[in-house]
Amino acid sequence: MSTAGSEPHAPPVAAAAPGRYELVLPPGWIRIPLREGTKEALERVLFSHMGRVPEGIPRDDAMRFRLDMRRQLEKQARAARRNGGLDLYLPVLPRGGIFLMASFIVAEMPIGRDHAVPPQAVIEQLAAEEVPGGTAGKVDVAGAPALRRAYRCAPDEEGEQAAPPTRRVDYVIPVPDDPARWISINFSTPGDGDAGSEFTDVLVELFDAVVATFRWSYE
Template sequence: MSASDGEQESPPGAVTAPRGYELVLPPGWARIPLREGTKEALERILFSHMEQVPEGIPRDDAMRFRLDMRRQLERQARAARRNGGLDLYLPVLPRGGIFLMASFIVAELPIGQAHVIPQQAVIAELANEGVPDGTAKQVDVAGAPALRRAYGSPLTEEKLSSASEAVQQDALPTRRVDYVIPVPDDPGRWISINFSTPGDGDIDSEFTGVLVELFDAVVGTFKWSYE
């Protein structure tokens, strides 16, 4: 399943599971497929979408900036793919002269694959478990029940000591929002949409909250694709 999968035509009246999904991205964001076409998407982003560079970077350093970004994007893509990722989404154009530090991943989840469990029961159980220092609640996504979890991931000494200068962003405290969504008419299949941002360095700031609202608005456009 991906954002652009297709399927053969089914008989009239047949119940079929979706083959993919669709969502509307904010201006300046791009999708990086993780199962195939990753290299081509990175090339397109780095040499087409990223013709702009943040303020303060000399023109002579633009290529070095793009290469550094490529290494970071490749690292993010590999990590997301290892965790069942289908697609990685992130801002690729600066806003107000800066690049937003935010991303979200659409991934498959191994929930109920060994034993088919009613989807509503899974959502209720996950919501009842709660989230330490966060919230978990049932919401509607694409007209059906889903789960939304919101929480903060604080900076720890372990993260700080293990993060190199090149990946220091991973060591920052982050605001995280996860959606857990069952695939209709396909028991045992679930996807998650996982958002993460350090915001402006304060995960409880108004700016960080605006980024979370932007992500929630994107999830509000989510719908299943059958073609």
Template sequence: MSTSDLEQQPSPVKLAAPRGYELVLPPGWVRIPLREGTKEALENVLFSQMGQVPEGIPRDEAMRFRLDMRRQMEKQARAARRNGGLDLYLPVLPRGGIFLMASFIVAEMPIGQDHAVPPQAVIAQLADEGVPDGTATEVEVAGAPALRRAYRSAPAEEELSSAPEAVRQTALPTRRVEYVLPVADGPGRWISISFSTPGDGDLESEFTGVLVELFDAVVGTFRWSYE
């Protein structure tokens, strides 16, 4: 189980707002906190969690592989933090000899709605806005209304045209799923739980679909923490 703290914001009303959240991670996944303790968490992943490397990596290349993974995780963490990220979740152990290309981020959302507007009304409005080439569905998370948005994302051609060759070769279309939910007893505060994966390179494959289902199952374990 993973637990994370939420930064407390001042409120004009005394409410029993949660101190954080909890969720159950799949085997081999880890949490990287983004507000503090990021460096220590990455060091722990590098030297304690990543005891295995994919098949085909020579023993004398294992440390270089881990360092490359560390740089990639640092890049993801910086990008997530710039976008209001609280926590980054990544798979760090190979499954079937390969590393999964997937991640999800829990982040604060600058929706900025009036505290008097019921969350259900905000979610209905967001659902009505729709998602280009995707779906927006009203769901329930931790016993409260939430929104699930699912879509596909392809790298922008203009971005790829100026990117290095190595970046162009690794830039893949991705399946994305995002849950948007209000913070319990935190008027006007919202978070998102956003998942992204290129799967096995085929966005319609059974394997890619299983990864999306895995993320939905993780969100199903989400609970607010009051301790």
């Protein structure tokens, strides 16, 4: 297991708010920082972590596979950064000869700017909102209330007719002692192509287990 985390990059406040977060990653998962060091992290992914390619890809096509993967990861990283992303996490080692199709993003959120509204009230409001094809509810993250939202996205909702349905899980977490700072942890996976399969359920459970290790750091 490895510990990863990043700083939410917010202005200092009077209260002793945490400066960064930490979480424990499963074996084979890595962190790609999105604010700085992204290029170097991608290089490590492609030429260190991905020393092996999936079964069925000829040795002569290994470099092409890595270049295609790099383009996909760069596209994903740019999109996450535009949406306030701090870090992108994904599996890079194959399991049983295949690469898991899953990822999650830790990002800053533009909510909670009204300091008069307590974070718990914001969470309760979000939990009460209807989630088409899913559920939302209050949970505990790092010893404090947070929101967990789970749902499915059909291909036509994502504008990708050829893509399989995806399972999504979002956590919305207030930063302690700073009502203006919130982060989200957004997970997405097509699983094995069946959003309701046991295999896809296992990936969602793995993500929930990762979030259960989430902690704030004051160092």
